[in-house]
Amino acid sequence: MSTMNGNIKINNSVPPFCVCLSVCVCFVVNMSQVQQAMGLLIAAFHKYSGKEGDKLTLSKGELKDLLNAELGELLGKTADQAKVDKIFKDLDANQDGSVDFQEYVTLVACLTMVCNDFFTKK
Numbered sequence: 001m002s003t004m005n006g007n008i009k010i011n012n013s014v015p016p017f018c019v020c021l022s023v024c025v026c027f028v029v030n031m032s033q034v035q036q037a038m039g040l041l042i043a044a045f046h047k048y049s050g051k052e053g054d055k056l057t058l059s060k061g062e063l064k065d066l067l068n069a070e071l072g073e074l075l076g077k078t079a080d081q082a083k084v085d086k087i088f089k090d091l092d093a094n095q096d097g098s099v100d101f102q103e104y105v106t107l108v109a110c111l112t113m114v115c116n117d118f119f120t121k122k
């Protein structure tokens with residue numbers, strides 16, 4: 001939406017990110033719990049990856065925001081830049097300076113395995 005000569009003009013083009021989120025929300029409403037979890041993982045990634053730079057990858061700042069907001073209870077909230085640098089380096093498997101969806105899913109899968117081990121430990 002923009003203002004030109006005092007008149008409000010609505011931009012009808014919908015950013016691809018919004019389409020993706022709409023698909024994810026629709027996905028979540030109509031699907032099984034596992035499929036809902038998949039949709040939520042996708043939506044959570046894009047909530048942060050779309051903030052700056054490449055919309056399809058996480059920068060170090062975006063990763064830090066995601067870790068603190070979404071995984072802070074598991075990993076502990078951190079303002080420690082050295083800790084963020086270490087996690088980022090470990091996740092960036094292809095060393096291209098960003099964390100893509102596959103690298104993010106690897107983190108989530110590993111954390112899920114740790115949680116499963118915790119809950120099934122005898």
Ligand SMILES: [Ca+2]
Binds near residue numbers: 093094100103
């Ligand atoms: Ca990468």
